[in-house]
Amino acid sequence: MTNIVLFGKPGAGKGTQAEFLKEKYKLTHISTGDVFRFNLKNDTELGKQARVFMDAGDLVPDELTTKMLIDEVNKHPDTNGILFDGYPRTISQAEALDAFLTSIGSQVAATIALEADDEILVKRLLERGKTSGRIDDQDEEKIRNRYQEYNEKTAPLMNYYQEQGKFHAVNGIGSIAEITERVSNVIDNL
Numbered sequence: 001m002t003n004i005v006l007f008g009k010p011g012a013g014k015g016t017q018a019e020f021l022k023e024k025y026k027l028t029h030i031s032t033g034d035v036f037r038f039n040l041k042n043d044t045e046l047g048k049q050a051r052v053f054m055d056a057g058d059l060v061p062d063e064l065t066t067k068m069l070i071d072e073v074n075k076h077p078d079t080n081g082i083l084f085d086g087y088p089r090t091i092s093q094a095e096a097l098d099a100f101l102t103s104i105g106s107q108v109a110a111t112i113a114l115e116a117d118d119e120i121l122v123k124r125l126l127e128r129g130k131t132s133g134r135i136d137d138q139d140e141e142k143i144r145n146r147y148q149e150y151n152e153k154t155a156p157l158m159n160y161y162q163e164q165g166k167f168h169a170v171n172g173i174g175s176i177a178e179i180t181e182r183v184s185n186v187i188d189n190l
């Protein structure tokens with residue numbers, strides 16, 4: 001299995017790139033944000049538990065998120081590899097992911113970060129909020145809160161993966177195709 005973690009701030013383009021990369025490399029795309037939103041929409045027990053956190057732009061607690069993630073991965077026993085989008089977002093999630101992948105005889109092959117400036121990203125998210133219906137994209141204060149969550153809890157993961165020699169940064173500004181090309185260069189050289 002070639003497991004890739006797509007990493008980046010809210011709005012960095014993880015979901016957009018994942019759509020192309022999953023086809024190109026025949027990977028299973030798991031977006032924790034999408035899975036949560038599906039559960040919210042269908043008002044499942046998980047959705048009910050996650051809603052307050054998501055609507056405020058806070059991270060959903062690790063235990064809940066990790067359980068959901070493992071359930072998702074287990075739905076694809078024959079996959080070539082997983083493209084993780086939005087997970088891990090905390091050190092505890094990264095450790096849980098390593099432990100889980102080890103238990104199934106696998107590992108993270110690479111973490112690829114899409115880099116872009118905050119100001120550009122906030123504008124992108126507010127634009128997306130006009131059409132996506134996502135409550136967390138419609139209010140600048142909630143967006144800023146997500147950046148704060150990112151800086152406090154998610155940014156330390158760069159170091160975590162750097163220490164394992166698995167961290168690769170890619171310029172996230174450019175056309176979608178250019179960025180796919182940059183990410184592909186990393187994957188092709190693994």
Ligand SMILES: Nc1ncnc2c1ncn2[C@@H]1O[C@H](COP(=O)(O)OP(=O)(O)O)[C@@H](O)[C@H]1O
Pocket residue numbers: 009010011032033034036053054055057058059060061062065085086087088089090093136146
């Ligand atoms: N790994 C995670 N850990 C905790 N909460 C998460 C995780 N992934 C998604 N969420 C919740 O879902 C929300 C939306 O996720 P996502 O669509 O990936 O957002 P973004 O566009 O901000 O990157 C997050 O703000 C958070 O509340």
